[in-house]
Amino acid sequence: MMLAAIDNQGVPAARVEQLLNEEVDKVRTDTIAQTELAKAQNQYRAGVVRQRQTAMGVAEALQSALWFDGSLDGANSDIQRHQAVTTADLRRVAQRYLAPENRLTMIVNPPAQPQGGN
Amino acid sequence: MTRHSAQYPVTGSVQTRRRAVVSSAKGTVCSLALAASVVTVLFAAPHAALAQYPTSPPAPTALRPVRFPAFVTARLPDGVDVIVVERHKQPVVTVSLAVPGGNIYEPADKVGLADLVAELLTKGTQARTADRMAAEVEGAGGSVFASADPDFLRIVVSSLSENLPLALDVLADIVTHATFPANEVELARTRALSSLQLELSQPASIADRIFRREVYGSHPYGRSTTPASLRAVTRDDIVAFYGQRVRPAGALLVVAGDVNAAHVRQLATRAFAAWRGAPPAAAAEPAIPARTRTELILVNKPGAVQSNMLAGFPFITPRDPAVYPLTIANKILGGGTDARLFLILREQHGWTYGSYSYFSRPHGTGAFEANAEVRTAVTDSALAELLHQLDRIKNEVPPDSEIAAAKNYLAGSFPLTIQTAQQIAGAVANARLLGLPDDYVIRYRERLAAVTTPQLTAAARSHFTTDKMVILVVGDGPTILPKLKPLGYPIRIVDVEGNPLTEADLTPRATAVNWAVDRIAPVSLTYRVLLQGNPMGSANRAFARATVGGRAVLQYSGSTTIGPFLSQSDTTTFDAQTTAPISLRLAGTVQGQQMSVQLDYDGLHVRGQARVPGREGPRDVHVDTTLAAGTLDDNQVEALLGALPLAANARFTIPVFDGTTGSGRTLTLNVAGEESVTVPAGTFACWRIEETGGEQPLAFWVAKDAPFVLVKFAMVGMPLAFELTARN
Numbered sequence: 001m002m003l004a005a006i007d008n009q010g011v012p013a014a015r016v017e018q019l020l021n022e023e024v025d026k027v028r029t030d031t032i033a034q035t036e037l038a039k040a041q042n043q044y045r046a047g048v049v050r051q052r053q054t055a056m057g058v059a060e061a062l063q064s065a066l067w068f069d070g071s072l073d074g075a076n077s078d079i080q081r082h083q084a085v086t087t088a089d090l091r092r093v094a095q096r097y098l099a100p101e102n103r104l105t106m107i108v109n110p111p112a113q114p115q116g117g118n
Numbered sequence: 119m120t121r122h123s124a125q126y127p128v129t130g131s132v133q134t135r136r137r138a139v140v141s142s143a144k145g146t147v148c149s150l151a152l153a154a155s156v157v158t159v160l161f162a163a164p165h166a167a168l169a170q171y172p173t174s175p176p177a178p179t180a181l182r183p184v185r186f187p188a189f190v191t192a193r194l195p196d197g198v199d200v201i202v203v204e205r206h207k208q209p210v211v212t213v214s215l216a217v218p219g220g221n222i223y224e225p226a227d228k229v230g231l232a233d234l235v236a237e238l239l240t241k242g243t244q245a246r247t248a249d250r251m252a253a254e255v256e257g258a259g260g261s262v263f264a265s266a267d268p269d270f271l272r273i274v275v276s277s278l279s280e281n282l283p284l285a286l287d288v289l290a291d292i293v294t295h296a297t298f299p300a301n302e303v304e305l306a307r308t309r310a311l312s313s314l315q316l317e318l319s320q321p322a323s324i325a326d327r328i329f330r331r332e333v334y335g336s337h338p339y340g341r342s343t344t345p346a347s348l349r350a351v352t353r354d355d356i357v358a359f360y361g362q363r364v365r366p367a368g369a370l371l372v373v374a375g376d377v378n379a380a381h382v383r384q385l386a387t388r389a390f391a392a393w394r395g396a397p398p399a400a401a402a403e404p405a406i407p408a409r410t411r412t413e414l415i416l417v418n419k420p421g422a423v424q425s426n427m428l429a430g431f432p433f434i435t436p437r438d439p440a441v442y443p444l445t446i447a448n449k450i451l452g453g454g455t456d457a458r459l460f461l462i463l464r465e466q467h468g469w470t471y472g473s474y475s476y477f478s479r480p481h482g483t484g485a486f487e488a489n490a491e492v493r494t495a496v497t498d499s500a501l502a503e504l505l506h507q508l509d510r511i512k513n514e515v516p517p518d519s520e521i522a523a524a525k526n527y528l529a530g531s532f533p534l535t536i537q538t539a540q541q542i543a544g545a546v547a548n549a550r551l552l553g554l555p556d557d558y559v560i561r562y563r564e565r566l567a568a569v570t571t572p573q574l575t576a577a578a579r580s581h582f583t584t585d586k587m588v589i590l591v592v593g594d595g596p597t598i599l600p601k602l603k604p605l606g607y608p609i610r611i612v613d614v615e616g617n618p619l620t621e622a623d624l625t626p627r628a629t630a631v632n633w634a635v636d637r638i639a640p641v642s643l644t645y646r647v648l649l650q651g652n653p654m655g656s657a658n659r660a661f662a663r664a665t666v667g668g669r670a671v672l673q674y675s676g677s678t679t680i681g682p683f684l685s686q687s688d689t690t691t692f693d694a695q696t697t698a699p700i701s702l703r704l705a706g707t708v709q710g711q712q713m714s715v716q717l718d719y720d721g722l723h724v725r726g727q728a729r730v731p732g733r734e735g736p737r738d739v740h741v742d743t744t745l746a747a748g749t750l751d752d753n754q755v756e757a758l759l760g761a762l763p764l765a766a767n768a769r770f771t772i773p774v775f776d777g778t779t780g781s782g783r784t785l786t787l788n789v790a791g792e793e794s795v796t797v798p799a800g801t802f803a804c805w806r807i808e809e810t811g812g813e814q815p816l817a818f819w820v821a822k823d824a825p826f827v828l829v830k831f832a833m834v835g836m837p838l839a840f841e842l843t844a845r846n
Contacts, residue, residue, distance in 0.1 A: 006681065008653045009646075039257045046259025046278050049208050053538040108682065 001098070013107045021103075027094040031087050044082050178526045181567070184533050186560045189546065190379035194386060196393050197367035201550065202382045203374040203542055211279040211375030212543040215289055216551055218397060219271035219363030222338035230343035231351050232266035234306050235359050239264040239273060241302040244295040248302065251288065258284055264292070268339055269481040270551055271363065276540055279376040283385055290389040293364050303353045310348050315808065316835030319815040321419060321426040321592040322491070324614045328417055331616060332588040333432055333485050335407035345790070367396030372547040375539035406432050406483055409586040414607040418595030418624055419614055420811060421783040425497040425593030429505060430487030431583045436479045436552040443569045443577035444477070449524040451475050451511045452488050456523070458507050463490055469500045481552055486582070494594055498601035501591065505584070505605075512582035515575050529563040595624040629771045630748075633697050633761045638672060639825040642846045646798065647680050650837040655680035657840060659828075661757070663694060670694040674757035684708050688715075690753045697758060699751040702726075702777060711736050715777040722747065728777045739780040745773075752776040755785060755809070759818055760826030764789055764805045785811040795819045795829050797841040802829045 003024070007016045051057035065074035190202045224231040240262055241248040255262050260277030273292055275285040317323040327342040334340030371390075373382045409431075434440055452459035452475025459473040473490035488508055492500040536542050536559065549558040589607060591598060592614070599621065602609060611619040640661050647655035659676040672694045677687035686706025692699045704715040711731035718725055728739040750758070752774045762770060770787040790808045794801060804819035819830040825845075832839040 006652075006654070009656055009679075035257075042257060042259035042278070044259075046210075049210050049278065050276075050538070053208050053210065055534075055537065 017105055024098050028098055032090050034087060037087055041083055045079050048079055178530060181529055189556060192383050194390060196390060198369045198371050198390055200371045200383060200386055201546055202379040203546055204377060204379055205374060205542060206376045209279045209376045210539045211282050211377050212276045212539040213285045213289060214272060214274045214372045214543045214547050215369060216270045216272045216547055217364050217369045220267050220269040222268055223363055227347060228351050228355060229341045229347040230310060231355055231359055232271055234351055235356050236264040236266040236271050237306045238298050238302055239292050239296050242297045242299050243291045244297055245291055255288060262288060282377055286385050286389040294393050296360060298353060298356050300353055307348055311345060312835060314343055315815055319810060324417060325426045325428055325590050325592045328616050329428060329588060329590050336404050337406050339480060363397050365395040365397045366393045370547060370550055372543045374543035412585060412587040412607055414589040414602060414609045416595055416599060416602060416609055416611045417590060417592040417614060418611060418619060419592050420594060422594045423494055424491055425494055425591050425598055426491045427501050427591045428487045428489035429508060429587050429589045430485055431587050433477045433484045433486040433581060435483050436554060440577040440581060442565050443574040444581055446524045446569055446574055447511055447578045448475055448477060449528055450516050450520050451507060459488060463500055463503060469496045494597055497593060497598045508582060508584050512578050512584055521571060525567060528566055532563050631770055632763055634763060635694060635697060635761050637761050637826050641825050643827055643842060644844045645840040646843050648839045671700060688753060690751055690757060692754055699754055702751050702753055717741060717777045724775055730778045741777060741780050745775055749773045749775050749782060759820045759828055783811055785809055797830055799842040799844055804829050
């Protein structure tokens with residue numbers, strides 16, 4: 001998982017990093033609203049179903065199941081597994097994987113300001 | 119709003135004529151596309167042993183029948199025709215509603231009205247705000263989209279099939295209770311004007327607009343939106359068009375997907391119960407002008423480095439049985455990367471990235487065109503070859519192998535175009551709307567396969583009217599006119615808006631400008647740079663008076679920083695009385711590459727050098743050139759905006775020299791209106807000035823009152839703007 005932000009002029013990168021971390025920590029400590037979860041699940045399911053209308057989409061789904069789940073059956077249980085996720089699951093997984101010690105932060109600064117000009 | 123080329127099923131490949139966007143404006147060079155590319159996905163090649171590659175492609179297998187689901191048709195009490203296509207493969211549904219409410223029903227001076235109505239249909243109803251409608255539909259994993267084409271206005275809702283009731287409810291809400299909020303009307307107009315301004319700078323769009331006007335004359339298919347036609351549309355026009363045209367009689371509802379026909383009919387009857395009425399009878403369409411000879415129209419786009427060419431003529435209605443042989447003929451001529459135009463103009467000669475042909479299929483008579491975009495130097499050779507290929511397809515019998523390959527491609531790829539519920543709904547709706555038989559989609563491949571060689575050659579001979587063509591070339595007039603004359607066609611010259619020009623007009627005449635240089639006050643200005651509305655950088659500009667070698671001069675200096683992408687500083691020096699340029703010094707970095715320009719002007723001569731960033735690394739430009747009288751440095755234009763004698767509708771044509779290309783060009787500055795502009799520095803009464811003729815069309819807002827400062831500056835069609843934050 002990757003989060004990215006571009007800071008406005010004059011906003012220190014550390015401030016943006018802090019805000020991003022606060023949002024991640026909210027997922028770990030607060031419970032996501034049921035409506036937000038349902039919306040994400042609906043969109044995921046609709047996306048998967050739409051993809052599978054074409055021969056190419058089916059091929060991609062099978063390839064992905066074999067690669068990531070180790071079995072073609074993964075393609076058939078994909079939607080159910082996403083539908084079964086609860087808000088408690090979100091918090092549990094977030095606590096395990098989105099832990100501060102797992103984070104790697106990269107800050108890219110512009111090159112030094114040009115001299116001259118007014 | 120390119121019309122009726124994109125929205126109809128076209129025969130031939132999708133055109134790829136859009137140019138890569140490279141922005142270069144007033145010494146501010148930045149490639150915004152690079153800013154967006156963050157992620158690169160690398161596909162690692164498998165470590166398999168290299169197989170022995172076959173030298174010829176495998177032969178196509180025999181066609182298997184397309185199992186196209188049966189239609190169920192019905193008519194609702196209010197007159198809506200309903201077609202249900204049950205397809206239970208996946209739990210999705212697409213609901214498409216079309217009414218005869220396309221551009222042909224607009225008043226001639228309000229072209230674009232139907233597009234505005236379509237865009238605004240999803241921007242609010244009595245029961246749902248735009249936000250709520252989006253949240254409801256997207257929350258259920260669906261989408262809603264409305265658009266207008268020349269003949270029809272369509273609303274398409276896609277969703278999971280369990281949400282069919284919601285889809286129909288939203289659709290019925292839109293057609294009975296759209297509210298067209300005034301603020302949304304103005305937003306839609308602003309977006310339309312902005313995309314039109316960009317369109318008018320693109321040679322392919324310019325060619326399309328003038329081609330349609332030439333082919334269709336006063337027929338509505340020949341009209342295009344203009345800034346004036348978009349501005350003429352009032353909210354009352356929008357409400358009236360909606361009230362007249364979005365009516366159930368003559369409407370077509372297609373529901374395709376995992377649904378039950380009887381259930382759909384029941385739901386639709388209930389959802390559309392309150393929808394009543396019929397659109398007024400349409401006025402008789404004017405005839406398409408009969409042409410007696412082929413004519414070449416040169417569209418002068420000063421400074422263009424490429425020529426966009428196309429040759430075409432009115433073609434057939436979609437109901438003409440010749441559509442089958444002509445689809446095959448078009449495939450052979452220019453319907454893809456294995457067709458003659460592509461293979462000869464690109465693969466064999468290397469004149470172009472691509473050359474294609476296609477024909478549009480509106481409800482009435484469509485138009486055929488063959489096109490290519492080539493570099494200026496080969497304009498004549500490429501056009502001669504393109505015309506030769508048109509003659510061949512008309513007069514020669516193609517070899518059996520080419521006919522078989524074209525048929526195989528068309529028949530073999532057809533099933534891939536009717537895989538999704540959305541594609542099926544679109545294909546079925548199109549067939550019905552275009553007046554084709556209900557078995558059109560089902561028997562399409564069979565009818566193509568049955569075309570005989572004599573039928574093919576007979577259709578090509580009578581429909582490729584190469585003796586009565588419109589040939590259009592959009593390019594740098596002074597360079598290409600001498601190349602086009604030997605082709606022997608009568609030539610007419612027009613500007614990019616289609617206004618007639620004479621040969622003498624091709625040499626741009628600079629406007630004699632009475633510069634009000636005294637208006638320029640020693641002032642310091644700071645700006646913020648907005649990228650997609652977010653502050654991404656800053657800039658400052660300052661005027662100073664000085665004396666150089668006994669000559670009173672003005673110095674315009676500034677620096678600009680945009681995120682990590684660009685930082686530069688520059689100073690332009692020019693004569694304080696005559697505005698004659700004296701020097702330019704510019705230095706900075708763009709995307710990590712060094713950039714610099716040093717120019718020294720001496721009378722009508724300029725010398726210097728530039729280092730310009732590019733995709734393959736920096737490029738050096740050496741400058742040693744004589745200029746036309748009155749030429750300014752490209753960077754001076756921004757400095758002198760406040761010194762222009764600005765007035766409503768004033769237009770200035772100014773030759774400039776651009777050190778980053780080492781060449782001159784002619785800019786046109788058009789006072790497009792008066793606007794009140796609010797920026798962080800305050801609210802200013804401004805002239806809006808549109809600049810064309812540069813790499814990218816620009817818009818400037820200049821204060822109408824002293825000290826006549828530049829308040830805002832934007833790249834048209836790009837999400838980049840500068841706004842004044844302070845002046846001292």
